[in-house]
């Protein structure tokens with residue numbers, strides 16, 4: 001298997017393809033964003049930032065790098081949304097045959113429905129947890145059914161089992177759908193006011209689970225650079241708590257981290273994402289799966 005010239009954790013990472021348990025696939029696609037740009041440059045920014053991570057996780061008390069983390073060359077990008085969806089789906093299908101835990105590095109959020117489609121085919125039944133500021137339930141947006149604003153509408157066509165956490169922006173139509181079909185959506189307001197029991201909603205999801213993480217779920221003090229920013233997000237510790245709980249209680253079979261908008265003026269955001277990805281790997285190592 002050909003590996004990327006830039007590896008997660010940098011030149012000190014001596015993982016090899018044969019023994020690695022984790023693989024990172026960069027998907028530098030920003031064809032479907034609507035507001036800010038820069039998601040195409042995000043995977044490289046995160047890989048560069050990952051050179052400065054400590055290998056030791058002081059909370060988990062392990063060195064997750066020893067499980068082997070390899071980074072594959074980025075998916076080649078096309079501008080047509082439907083064609084890109086197909087390319088990502090095919091690439092995901094190829095790599096899923098190797099039985100390594102996949103982490104997909106976006107790119108805008110539209111990539112997730114193609115990834116979910118490939119994983120659903122592999123596992124048969126699959127639930128989805130989305131951590132995001134946006135509901136992403138529009139049937140289409142700006143003329144495209146593959147818009148990042150429609151990604152959860154596409155995923156909900158593939159599974160009735162989805163939980164959305166951190167949402168603080170939606171259209172009236174999205175709100176009516178959530179209400180009508182009693183979709184499992186924990187808005188940020190409900191999270192803060194303890195009006196929604198997301199732990200029970202999570203417990204009710206059948207396994208396995210796919211986690212799609214839109215970095216705009218974070219407060220701007222953690223992630224300043226994202227395509228469609230919303231004020232009032234999660235702190236770093238809140239996210240780690242939620243993600244840890246997901247890995248501790250559910251069999252997670254893959255994750256994506258999307259919607260970083262890379263900027264030369266912000267080194268903090270890509271570093272935070274590199275650290276989040278590394279934390280996810282550590283949490284997976286320590287989990288029941």
Ligand SMILES: [Mn+2]
Nearest residue numbers: 133134214216
């Ligand atoms: Mn979002």
